[in-house]
Amino acid sequence: MRRFFITAGFILLIVACSQKPENAFQTSEYPSIFPDYVNVTIPVNIAPLNFKLTDHFSEIYVEVRGKNKVLVSESNKYADFDKIEWETLLESNVGRAIGVNVFAKSDSGWIAFNPFSVFVKKEPIDPYLVYRLIAPGYQVWSSMGIYQRSLEDFRQTEVVTNRLFPGACMNCHSFRERDHEQMMFHLRGKNGGTFITNDSGVIKINSKPDQLYSGFQYPYWHPGGRYIAFSINKTAQAFHATKEKRIEVFDSKSDVVIYDTRDNKVITDKKLISKDWFETFPTFSPDGKYLYFCSSKATKMPADYQDVKYNLCRIEFDPATGELGTKVDTLVRVSDTDQSVTFPRISPNGKFLMFTLADYGNFSIWHKEADLYLLNLETGRYRPLEQVNSNDTESYHSWSSNSNWAVFSSRRVNGLYTMPYFAWIGNDGKAGKPFLLPQKDPNFYLNSFYSFNIPEFVDDNISLSVKEIEEAYNMEGIKVQ
Amino acid sequence: MQINIINGEYKVAEKYLRILETTLFHKKWAKRLLEVLYDESRIAQISWVKEKRPLVPSSEDLRRPNEHIKALNLLLEENPKNQKALHYKLCYHLLSKDVEEFAYTFFEYRDILLRGRIPRVYQEALVVYYINNPDLEIWSEIPVEPATISRFADYNKQFERYEGEGLKLKAKFEETYWFYYHYADAEED
Numbered sequence A: 001m002r003r004f005f006i007t008a009g010f011i012l013l014i015v016a017c018s019q020k021p022e023n024a025f026q027t028s029e030y031p032s033i034f035p036d037y038v039n040v041t042i043p044v045n046i047a048p049l050n051f052k053l054t055d056h057f058s059e060i061y062v063e064v065r066g067k068n069k070v071l072v073s074e075s076n077k078y079a080d081f082d083k084i085e086w087e088t089l090l091e092s093n094v095g096r097a098i099g100v101n102v103f104a105k106s107d108s109g110w111i112a113f114n115p116f117s118v119f120v121k122k123e124p125i126d127p128y129l130v131y132r133l134i135a136p137g138y139q140v141w142s143s144m145g146i147y148q149r150s151l152e153d154f155r156q157t158e159v160v161t162n163r164l165f166p167g168a169c170m171n172c173h174s175f176r177e178r179d180h181e182q183m184m185f186h187l188r189g190k191n192g193g194t195f196i197t198n199d200s201g202v203i204k205i206n207s208k209p210d211q212l213y214s215g216f217q218y219p220y221w222h223p224g225g226r227y228i229a230f231s232i233n234k235t236a237q238a239f240h241a242t243k244e245k246r247i248e249v250f251d252s253k254s255d256v257v258i259y260d261t262r263d264n265k266v267i268t269d270k271k272l273i274s275k276d277w278f279e280t281f282p283t284f285s286p287d288g289k290y291l292y293f294c295s296s297k298a299t300k301m302p303a304d305y306q307d308v309k310y311n312l313c314r315i316e317f318d319p320a321t322g323e324l325g326t327k328v329d330t331l332v333r334v335s336d337t338d339q340s341v342t343f344p345r346i347s348p349n350g351k352f353l354m355f356t357l358a359d360y361g362n363f364s365i366w367h368k369e370a371d372l373y374l375l376n377l378e379t380g381r382y383r384p385l386e387q388v389n390s391n392d393t394e395s396y397h398s399w400s401s402n403s404n405w406a407v408f409s410s411r412r413v414n415g416l417y418t419m420p421y422f423a424w425i426g427n428d429g430k431a432g433k434p435f436l437l438p439q440k441d442p443n444f445y446l447n448s449f450y451s452f453n454i455p456e457f458v459d460d461n462i463s464l465s466v467k468e469i470e471e472a473y474n475m476e477g478i479k480v481q
Numbered sequence B: 001m002q003i004n005i006i007n008g009e010y011k012v013a014e015k016y017l018r019i020l021e022t023t024l025f026h027k028k029w030a031k032r033l034l035e036v037l038y039d040e041s042r043i044a045q046i047s048w049v050k051e052k053r054p055l056v057p058s059s060e061d062l063r064r065p066n067e068h069i070k071a072l073n074l075l076l077e078e079n080p081k082n083q084k085a086l087h088y089k090l091c092y093h094l095l096s097k098d099v100e101e102f103a104y105t106f107f108e109y110r111d112i113l114l115r116g117r118i119p120r121v122y123q124e125a126l127v128v129y130y131i132n133n134p135d136l137e138i139w140s141e142i143p144v145e146p147a148t149i150s151r152f153a154d155y156n157k158q159f160e161r162y163e164g165e166g167l168k169l170k171a172k173f174e175e176t177y178w179f180y181y182h183y184a185d186a187e188e189d
Helices: A002-018 A083-091 A466-474 B002-006 B010-020 B027-036 B047-055 B068-078 B083-095 B099-108 B120-132 B137-141 B146-161 B166-173 B177-183
Strands: A041-043 A059-066 A069-072 A097-106 A109-112 A116-121 A128-134 A145-150 A156-161 A169-175 A183-188 A193-198 A201-206 A216-221 A227-240 A247-260 A265-267 A277-284 A290-297 A311-318 A323-332 A340-346 A352-358 A371-376 A382-384 A394-399 A405-410 A419-424 A451-458
Touching: A041 A419, A059 A083, A069 A083, A128 A169, A145 A169, A169 A216, A169 A451, A183 A216, A193 A466, A201 A466, A216 A277, A227 A277, A227 A290, A247 A290, A277 A340, A290 A323, A290 A340, A311 A340, A340 A394, A352 A394, A371 A394, A394 A451, A405 A451, A419 A451, B002 B010, B002 B047, B010 B027, B068 B083, B083 B099, B083 B120, B099 B120, B120 B146, B120 B177, B146 B166, B146 B177, B166 B177
Parallel strands: A041 A116, A247 A277
Antiparallel strands: A059 A069, A059 A097, A097 A109, A097 A116, A128 A145, A128 A451, A145 A156, A169 A183, A183 A193, A193 A201, A216 A227, A227 A247, A247 A265, A277 A290, A290 A311, A311 A323, A340 A352, A352 A371, A371 A382, A394 A405, A405 A419
């Protein structure tokens, strides 16, 4: 009998959760929600946009209205949608807006907020996102790791973490054209090196050739897969005295080299290695015929750190011979911007180049003024992505395989913890309002002590063998010629 | 969290306060701060905010992670009365066995340091500096206690007697700066 009452009570609760409030007071304001999904543009295959109201209410009721379908939140504490129902709703509303009605129960009764829209694009987003999770510290770290997250649901799994390599730091994960089977990352510390995965498993290379002053740093795979361009940097970190800025990370030396994975050798060229210039952030064009990079006049570091400003340059590259062209073109000039370009990334269709622009330097994640810009490679014109930028930092970014979505790092939520946002980029270069990576529980980010670094799309689930990584880790790295 | 409030980074502070708000022992404290967060006039009235904000440097400079003395100097240049920064600097020199830099700093800030009794360990370090630099005029202003001087004489006597064998000196002088100076291994950065 007791069991019956408990069950009956539970059913009543469910019913109560699903009842649409009547006679609610209508307000003209949008609800204040976290994450901010008001009027965002999303791909058809994204996981449910669960959210919470930022003000306290004893109960909420949320419904999403699309063509021929109304989806109601399963929870009355925050908006929590059934995944299957959500998928069906989005699929039947591609190219349209779905409306989100939010009701909240206050002391004086129910309030009905102004419904907001979510615009559903038929162009899908790549199914996985890979990022590093690390606490936003300065000198020491504890646990960190590279993780992958399915964008179509809420599953996050480890790719590689430092639980296996205590105290080790890992960074700069990179893929050949979003291929989950061709990945590289650096692991620093004892037994460290550059780890590359390919058909034959995991190999470790000792990426500090004797004649270079540093090991490989910022990578970019050539689309053909044979080459990886790297910067080599003499990097240091310093703290600001005043409270407006926290830290400064700068190079006192940097150049760009190309690693030939087939012949295990480093290709160097005077146009990319110069003591008068700092070259960094190499990026190949999707057709593989150009190498883009950032270049600043070398200055006395750290004394003149505010004078380091990077141009955006490119040089021809011949994948057959591994040779570079003779002429360096400058696409975005410091003389025009009086600012500094970082992270050039070209859309797979070759149409646009997205970059970050900050007041100076190359570590834009610590620059609150850092914003994203879009360069039209056909016209040579560039402009800020106003729809995408915020008053806080926007920094690292990468493109989806269909060139319609960009993922980028932003510190807009609280000014310190970096979170991954996605923005629609139309074929005309116009952007939609970006949205934060949805989580099952919208309190996830508020309770997390980790930043999301280097968000990169991949085409499938990475299944790296921990055993293989461990074996490679314990072996002597292949010495680069 | 407190550092973020002092620096006016309220959004970051709010993140930590929201988490503390759910804990057993810090709940009330977090709730009280959340009530006033973003209200500049009320935040400015909190005692620890009032105390710390004037100590934050206003002129910009960069310091590397291992430039500890530069960091302390930045604090002291703008606020010579920053006692914590001053004592950190003095002790940093003592730990580094840099008695000369310790003495220079002590002399520079003697107006502040001589307002009370000179800490015993500082007196012991000053005596070491005095041995090699007895002719400085400034000594007339530095009241090292006679007991320290006589203990130093005793230390030296025993040091010679036991031919520098630390274990024999340990029982009596382990707490002195002289013993640290002779026998401790200072770690490099």
